[in-house]
Amino acid sequence: MNITKEQIDNLNAVVKIAITKDDYQDKVDGILKDYKKSANIPGFRKGHVPMGLIKKQYGKAVLVDEVNKLLQDNLNKYLTEEKLDVLGNPLPKQQDDFDWDAETLDFEFELGLAPEFDVNLKGKKAITQYKIVADDKMIDEQIERISKQYGKLVSQDVVGVDNEISGTFSNEAEEIENSTTIELDKIKTKKNKGLFTGKKVGDVVTVKTKGLFEEDYLLSSALGIDREKAEGLDIEVNFTISAINQREAAELNQELFDKLFGEGKVTSEEEMRTKIKEDAEGQFAQQAEQKLLNDVTEHLIDNTKFDLPAEFLTKWIQMTGETELTEEEATEEYSKSEKGLRYQLIEGKIIKDNDLQVQFDELKEFAKGFIKTQMAQFGQLDPAEEELDSIAARILSNQDEVKRLSEQLMSKKMLDFFKENANLKTKELSYEDFVKEVYG
Template sequence: MNITQNSIDNLNAVLTVTIEKDDYKEKVEKALNNYRKNAAIKGFRKGQVPMSFVKKQFEKSIIFDEVNQLLQTGINEYIQKEKISILGNPLPKFNENMDWDADQLEFEFELGLAPDFKVDLSKVKADTYKVNVTDEEVQKYVDNFAKRFGSMKTLEKVEEGANVKVTMKELDADKKEIEGTEKDLFLFVDELSKPKKFIGKKVGDVVVVKAKEINEDAVTLEQILSWDAGKVAGFEGQLQFEIKEITAMEASPVDQSLFDKVYGEGSVADEAEFRNKIKTEAEKMYDRETDKQMMNEVVEALIKDTKFDLPTDFLNRWLHQTNDKVESLEQAAEEVKKMEDSLRYQLIEAKVAETYDLKVEFADVEEATRNIIKEQLAMYGQANIPEEDLERIVQGSLQNQQEFQRLADQVFATKMMETFKSNVKLNEKSVTFDEFVKLMEEKQKAHSHDHDHNH
């Protein structure tokens, strides 16, 4: 077998593959003998079919299969050996007058070549944001933690924020009790439409109200009373509540026991450290958002400013021939246009990886897996798992091919981000989280506006 490459231009080439009869003769003969031995053909005893008959029936299709196999492996090996970067797959040029009996078979394949270009990240400019967590925000977190880890206390009287345990009875239009309607419920005072009817009442007091006074919103009322929509809509009577118990959630004091509950025993020494840790954790959470935004900006700038041509005609033909859903060249051209940005970015990403020597080694994926699993275990309160147990879980995760690929992609994305951070000219702006959200919404609007213009 012989393969030669002819360049048409920078983006297109043709491979000519010549296959000699000797390249496949032996394999074809072997396959024919197998057929002869095993073929069950009417009128012949097994293994007694004349070779001429077998040849006539099967030789052509066997040659076709063997040649195809040779072409596939030969072309793949050639492309790898010659380090040719191609887009799509080699496209066979059809030859209707192929003489399959000839001593020499010749095939041509079109190639769409990846463009040659350079990427210099130091020429790219992008905005990046640092979200500052204000003292007010830290206070909100502190209040939430105090509430979450608070305790129940019993109250003398109903006040705002109280939970009231009641026994409810339904009354008809004459304020008479409807038999069999008694049930116990909890009412949260702040949800009531008319909280004043309850505020100041004590255990043993009775309150009579219309259903609407519990809550004017029908859906909320259904939930509070555990009624269905039909009952809520049709209920004409009143509701009588006897107060059984009054409680409220009392916020935990901001002290060592709260710090221990939130961050684990002994990891925070005093309130200043507690507030600082809240601030750091919140900023870390926001960093993920700002990193995402920075990535998007850099990617957009790279797609816009990195100029290169694509073998578009080839890609249109390739998509048309290889995708059953694409019925015409026009449709293929539209699809390629839709894919163009992501195709350009794939090429740019590969070029960045090559230029800045970004490789994902097995050890990187192993390390990332270990960190993720440690984090997950810490969330379930198992921070001090023995080393060998941790290793067992890590190696188990890495055995799963899909999971491994997902983690490798994640490691690559992180390395790409670090490369952007160290090489792109980033203009960092300090903002509050609300300002950041507003900025992102404006960018989103501008973006969709641009898209509308471009269509």
């Protein structure tokens, strides 16, 4: 067997493989002899079928199968030994009227080669690293929500300005019939609020759905319909009142603190505010880090310039899917996936150049940290190390879980690397301002 490589350009090459009969004949003959021993062909006793008939019936199929195995094994070995960094998989060149009886069988495979490039994280323009803080307004609103949530309901005779009203929304034509509880302060406009104010249990209020609530998303849950149907819905609905309540806020006392945070962990309103701030900013940090990861990714894709073997990759997409695509479909698919492929190559280079591979011991500790967080949500704050090791071993025996956790750990490693090496500027702002700036 002879394998050679023809370099077309920096991104494309052709591997040529010449296979002679010496490479496969012994193997083919051995398989055909086994076939001869076990073949059941009418007119012949088992094991006495003429070899000529065996070769005629099975010879070509066995030959093709063995040659394909040789090709696959030796091509993969060649790519590894030559350290060729290929994109996709080698594509066999089509050969019309191929002669399987020739003394030498010649095959050619097209290769798409990964480009050489450098990654520069120190761009001239700094990338914003957001630090989201929980301001006093947010903490005040959270405490107010908690006080209401853990407060008590006091029945009222008539609807007042800040009451909770239970009842049923209905509209026969739209098949709406949904029992719910609404807060009057969530109703939009004084006019709509006025339709409810002063009403009693048993009264029916007719309102228009368009612009009924301060937040549009509340309409779908109030009417018991999906958001798509609720969006832009402009009809009249009846609301039959079944109960009117005033929610009295709970006192900020030790009983409430223990109920919220565990016995004795918080002992004053000041400590409660500190805990709410810490918890909120912990959640905000995850959003800020995801934003940073997205922004650095976009920066690297936009500023790391290299060519790809686009023609080869388009052909590879066209030929290797579950169903063969047209050239136009493959071109469109390549266009959709190009940015993702570019980032995979950039990420791979960063990982290789900076030795960021995930080690098993790291993965195990990462899994144990994940387990501890999950257990803490169910009140198990100090699990034994032996228990964590046992659960982690069970999780890491599942390949899907290993893949998922490895991806999460690698994402964390990449984020830490970007924080240390990218050109970043820190911007501190409230969550409300963060949402406005990032999402518009």
